[in-house]
Amino acid sequence: MPTLRLRVTGSDDDARAIINLLQSIDGIEHVEEVADLMPHMDDADSSSAGLSDLRSGADIHEVEIEAPNESTARKVRETVEALAFDLDVLAEFEGEE
Structure with missing residues (x-):
C-alpha cells in the first residue's frame, strides 16, 4: 500500500481544499494532516x-x-x-514507502 507524503505551502483553506479533494477520491484509505516535527531555526535572540x-x-x-x-x-x-495549480499554491510530494 503506497503511503504518500505531501507538503502544501499555502493557507489553511487551501490545505483543507486539497485534503477534502483527496478524501473524495475512490479507494483512498487514509488522509491526515500530520504535525510539523522539524524545529524552526528562528529564535528570540536572532537578528x-x-x-x-x-x-x-x-x-x-x-x-x-x-x-x-x-x-x-x-x-x-x-x-x-x-x-494546486488552480489554487496557486505549492504542493510537493516527498519520498514514498
Whole structure:
C-alpha cells in the first residue's frame, strides 16, 4: 500500500481544499494532516526575529495519504497537481514507502 507524503505551502483553506479533494477520491484509505516535527531555526535572540517576512509567510501543511495501489497513488499526484495549480499554491510530494 503506497503511503504518500505531501507538503502544501499555502493557507489553511487551501490545505483543507486539497485534503477534502483527496478524501473524495475512490479507494483512498487514509488522509491526515500530520504535525510539523522539524524545529524552526528562528529564535528570540536572532537578528531577524520579528521581521515581517517571517510572520506573514504562507503556512506549511504536512499531509499523509494512504492509497491502495500505485494506480490510485498516481491519480492522487495528478489530482493534487491540478488543484494546486488552480489554487496557486505549492504542493510537493516527498519520498514514498
